[in-house]
Amino acid sequence: MRPTIREVAREAGVSIATVSHALSGKRPVSGATRKRITSAARRLGYRPNQLAAAMITGRTQTLGVLVPDIANPFFSGLVHAAEGAAATRGYTVVFSTAELDPALEARAVEVLQDKRIDALLYLGGTERENKALRALARTGTPVVALDEALPTIPRNASLVTVDNEGGGRLAARHLLELGHTSLGAITGPSGLPTSRDRLKGFTKGAGEHKPHRRRVRYADAYTIEGGRAAALDLLEREPDITALFCANDLMALGALEAARSLDRRVPEDLSLVGFDDVFVSALVSPPLTTIRQPLARLGKEAAELAIDLIEGQATGPERRVLPVELVVRESTVPRAARRGVLAAANE
Amino acid sequence: MRPTIREVAREAGVSIATVSHALSGKRPVSGATRKRITSAARRLGYRPNQLAAAMITGRTQTLGVLVPDIANPFFSGLVHAAEGAAATRGYTVVFSTAELDPALEARAVEVLQDKRIDALLYLGGTERENKALRALARTGTPVVALDEALPTIPRNASLVTVDNEGGGRLAARHLLELGHTSLGAITGPSGLPTSRDRLKGFTKGAGEHKPHRRRVRYADAYTIEGGRAAALDLLEREPDITALFCANDLMALGALEAARSLDRRVPEDLSLVGFDDVFVSALVSPPLTTIRQPLARLGKEAAELAIDLIEGQATGPERRVLPVELVVRESTVPRAARRGVLAAANE
């Protein structure tokens, strides 16, 4: 099939060891022979078999990525960035989707491990403990968790995430500044740190106007459907709400649909703020006000950290928390000046 | 580190060959020894090193996927489906993004090849010939191209795509039935078969009302930005257009924004039809009428075909063309009953 190092060696009239050294530069080789070797290699179109190399070095130059769903814009954005960073450092990315199913997730980790990935980028999303993940981490393979600071993540894993609580607070402040005092919140599945932290930030930020317990919902999942169901219930039971915070954009999109189906206009009747700033959020109408996660940076930093860990340029586990920012679009407006109230205020 | 086949053999008191046979079932092994072996393997937590196996068999159980951009909902949908299908057949997916850059694309193919992928799923998007791709195909590695029937695809590659021309025709018919006669079209970069075919279908389907040459635009790219720029130009110069076909949803989204910025309401002033039916299209407002590609099926069939090719269950290159369907949402309405015209018609 394809030429091996042996044929290059024969063509150049040297041993295979010399070829390896010349090509890798791990030991000096005289100019003349190096030239002979490189030209022989080029002539034959030689490319080293990475499998064979990996057997020796124990390095596959491959990053594993485990996501719940690559079709989700949040994850695909993250993975896109990670792949880019990995590629520029000579690594490829193999990924697996776990669909929030713990059994599938465990299997996926094992398969990835069997492929001898050098590190794993773990985008969890399920709260159940993953034995396989622990086992992987125990072998010394770097694991860097993204986004979700699950308690089930191995102790020696690294973490790259954002300031979720700060984001929630930003959302609350924004709504308060617009004059809203009747707030509602929809967060993700209880048990997930992001759900907890974003909600916590929001209630803290809302201070005295923090939503009453009845005005908070935990959605089944961070999905459009989850958001819609939660919003439908919430908006029906608590019709006075004038502003709603959703702990991610997909749920906000669901809430948008729910509001529409209840004949509540956004933003006139209901201001809406999301979290993530996936690219769709700028496209819907009204374009969504949201808390932006630096998706590209998250993915990039995670990949680079993983590689640093692999190559020994970083040592212990690290945790990095990136900042978020408020992006104001058109789904939030000042509280409707209700006739009576405004009149009263003006006197 | 992790136990090797040798340790399992010692533990079970047999040779490594017997372990291999017992575990793979490629040769019969007596019940008693098999039991000893499997229990020894379980006890030690043995998992075969796939790298070593791949060296011998020449199979990595890995599919390579090359996409322009995994963050694009069209590609991520496709890849999601492909990965799912691959996983159920015991294959993992390694992917690379080429960003429509021919040089990057060639490099990516080489890297994938170096990793000894068993087959490549190629989602091109660039019209430039790819030497590396040809070289890969020449080695006998199955290549299945998706979506775009580029002429630069190797002859012995397979193809899984949709009835682009039929889709264009569907779009035209729909608009005609709504009474539109003043049509415009924005297609993708000239040179791409999808651009050509979808436009061709559209003009054919429009029959005598087919858009005049001045009412057709070739966007720079199948992106929101590309669609916006083309639409801006088209709608300004040809203000009479009442219905616009865009050769993909992203461009339609761009056109939507363009229309808005020109104060033309969709669908009241302008009906809009897209192509693809990516998940965003249902979320924007108005939800987009579009030609649906069976994304999940495309990805799945491509992966399965690739695996069949690898395993010899399929032989020659195949080409499959899947059907598309019209999905009517809210971005298309009957032609506005213009006062004068309607009055005249009624007399």
Next chain:
DNA sequence: CTTGACGCGCAAAACGTTTTGCGCGAGAAT
């Protein structure tokens, strides 16, 4: 002339599997 140092290249081991030819022993057939 001897010794040391050093640059250069080679041989061989190692990585962990799969694969295949062969030997051994037991039971069946002659």
Next chain:
DNA sequence: ATTCTCGCGCAAAACGTTTTGCGCGTCAAG
């Protein structure tokens, strides 16, 4: 009894690299 057959398991080669100890020759220094 002898031969045949056949089931079972073993030994060894092979895959294509990287790595390392060593030998050879040359050149400078003593």
